[in-house]
Amino acid sequence: MKTAFQYRPKFVDIRVRPPKPEEAAQAEDVHALKPGERPCDHADCRLAATARAPKSRDLMGEHYWFCQAHAAEYNRNWNFFAGMTEGEIRARQTDDQTTGGRPTWAFRAGAGTREAAAARGGFTDPLGIFHAAQARHTQDKAAYDRRLGKLERGALADLDLDVNADAPTIRARYTELLKRCHPDTNGGDRSAEHKLQRVVKAYKTLQKAKLV
Template sequence: MPGAFQYKPKFVDIRVRPPSKDEAKQDDDVYALKPGERACDHPGCRTAATARAPKSRDMLNEHYWFCQPHAAEYNKQWDFFAGMSEGEIRRRQAESAVGDRPTWQFKASKFSRESAAAAHNFGTGGPGFSDPFSLFGAGAKPAPRPEAANARRLGKLERNALADLDLDEDAEGPAIRARYIELVKRTHPDSNGGDRSAEHKLQRVIKAYQTLKKAKLA
């Protein structure tokens, strides 16, 4: 082929210049949160949260805050009836069919003078409020209140993270950190003789620990 028709590349040596400090700082500013914004609750995400999702079916009034992609990922995996038996599912569906709404007591306001006077007379056996056998609780000692359960209220992310670390839901911070160190040593190639078959488990362990740290449990 004549030399005039041969391909001659214009640039032979293509080198990539590392970013300067000003350029690197500008890239970091892309993820900087503006006043009033909050960070996404997904571990490792640095973008601003714009959507919320309930933590679990038992904590519908408590929410995670996610960016749009992580909110879509969380909602795709959301199952309100997960872990429930067929009987429990039918019962919840029946409750939803009739409204599934809380009820309120039909009594006067605590600021009502008439209500306060009636309660006082009833409790002390005043005129017109005799209850000698304590059928309505007048004069009876109040029943001891049961101690509140100390079980923590955990969302879906926290429960899944504890499961990935093979821990119970009542695990405390020291136990979480100890199990994290143990699993990292067991699954990291630098600690297990170069075995890379557990790298997927290692990624799940690291993500689980970041989730628990973000929730201030570890």
């Protein structure tokens, strides 16, 4: 009588190579970026950027890169005409219809025109309307020269700074606002906690933009 069949496996010990430290760290971090991916430009976001959005109406050729969720949030809050008066909006729309938004050059004003009279001091602005418009124009030009978009402008505004603020000024104001708003340094007053969150987020945004 033949003996009963006995199964004999070829391998009795299967050894698995342990992962390298960097591989183990990446396996634990589900938000780790893959090679070639870029991070979302939104503060505190670690997801990969998959969509782009223009920085501002003056920088349509430059873009932020966001993940899908933050791209949707940015688009909901996007307003091309934000900060413009009704007259400026109408002028922009007329310009787009007539010139397609391309730059044009005006002829030199004659000696008897209103522009020439204003240059000689013959025009007054008692309500400060044109002065305010000129101030906004100056701010917009400064922001354009520094290539600042909507996020950077908003972050500087949350720190109570203008668009010309440099890195040392930003750091100094951030430290000042932290002391003023944090309960541990203002005697336990928690009324400024919302402002504190905006300040911290603004500073992180400026760090991502490499302005500090």
